[in-house]
Amino acid sequence: MARLVIDDSELMLRVRSGDHAAFGVLVDRHKQRVLNVVYRYLGPGADAEDIAQEVFIRVYGARRSYVASAKFTTWLYTICRNTCLKEQARRKTRRALEGIPMGGTDHSAEVAADAQTLSPLEAVLLDEHAIVAKRAIDSLPEAQRMALILRKYEGSTYEEIAEAMHCSVRAVKSLLYRARVTLRRELAEYLELGEPSE
Amino acid sequence: MNCRRALKALPEILDDGGSDALRAAVEEHLHGCPACRREREALSRSWELLDAVRAPAAGPQFTAAVMTRVRASDTRGALPRRATAGPGIRSWWLAPAGAMALVALLVVSALVTWTHRPPGRPPTPAVVAALPSEPGRMPTDEDIIRDLDVYEQLDVLDNLWLLADLEVLEDSEVEL
Structure with missing residues (x-):
């Protein structure tokens, strides 16, 4: 007997009506997706799972503003992005208060710092390639980074990214173009690609 | 098509293929241009390297933890703070205590400033x-x-x- 799968929008409408069980199904269905975005956006050594939970708490808090015309995952990514931005701002403030310099180009020092803060599980997950790639992603401006994550890892369409990021499809294409060019430049030395052609 | 236009079109073609006409023009240029072929290879390899960034799997208690917080929020009528956060700042005694501490600090500062002031006119x-x-x-x-x-x-x-x-x-x- 075929099992009936209720789509996300229907579940969210049930949540809006006070159905807790429906929300549990949604969380279960999308928890890994949200954790992926949070982890790739904010990086290792962080309480990514805690922040991913925070995303769902915000989704629940905003349940009354959900309208079925919006694709649930697009709406979810919007909340996810806002939560990541808020967390990033909080971290910047904390780093500033603690006198830790931000930015910088000494990746080896950052990798070493990462290695000290990684859990054993993260250390296994993050091999050298991953650390270098993550540093390259981190070097991107916020909008390029989020567009890249949604496109590369979540397989979102230009239209979905545009909706989640509140910008035009043309702007998304431009962000992805610049992200690719920046990544190619950032990774040139590591991949022994040579200097970009003019 | 020249190199400049081919290089500009490469990211778009690699991302979604681009239009048939654009792709054909770029392919034709790449056929006779080793430098632009290398550039396409570089863009592809740097994009593929991103596959190495893997996120950990969500913990087994993830959904349960979220649902606990959601139920708690419904019970209290307001969403609780993150579990890692400290005690709520809205404790009933904290706001008046904070105000009193601030007033006391201001009074002490004023007294210290007054008692340590230089006698008479400040030195020229x-x-x-x-x-x-x-x-x-x-x-x-x-x-x-x-x-x-x-x-x-x-x-x-x-x-x-x-x-x-x-x-x-x-x-x-x-x-x-």
Whole structure:
């Protein structure tokens, strides 16, 4: 007997009506997706799972503003992005208060710092390639980074990214173009690609 | 198509293929241009390297933890703070206690400032300048102009004995 799968929008409408069980199904269905975005956006050594939970708490808090015309995952990514931005701002403030310099180009020092803060599980997950790639992603401006994550890892369409990021499809294409060019430049030395052609 | 246009089109083609016409034009250019072929390879490899960034799997208690917080929020009528956060700042006793502490701090600061104030008029820049143990406190031009009479008097005092000697000498010359 075929099992009936209720789509996300229907579940969210049930949540809006006070159905807790429906929300549990949604969380279960999308928890890994949200954790992926949070982890790739904010990086290792962080309480990514805690922040991913925070995303769902915000989704629940905003349940009354959900309208079925919006694709649930697009709406979810919007909340996810806002939560990541808020967390990033909080971290910047904390780093500033603690006198830790931000930015910088000494990746080896950052990798070493990462290695000290990684859990054993993260250390296994993050091999050298991953650390270098993550540093390259981190070097991107916020909008390029989020567009890249949604496109590369979540397989979102230009239209979905545009909706989640509140910008035009043309702007998304431009962000992805610049992200690719920046990544190619950032990774040139590591991949022994040579200097970009003019 | 020239190299500049081909390089500009490459990211778009790699991302979603681009239009048939654009792709055909770029492919034709790449066929005869090793430099642009290398650039396409570089863009592809740097994009593929991103696959190495893997996220950990969500913990088994993820959904349960979220649902616990959601139920708690419904019970209390407001969403709780993150589990890692400290005690809520809205504890009933904390707001008045904080206000009282602030008032006490202000009173103490005012008392300390009052009791440690210098007696009488603050020292003039000339006096300050004469003190050897105050590095970094130099009189400004405004200070000097305002206290010019003091400086002149100090000059007179410095030369008082010289003036007196000169006066004596002049008097003796007159007598001679």
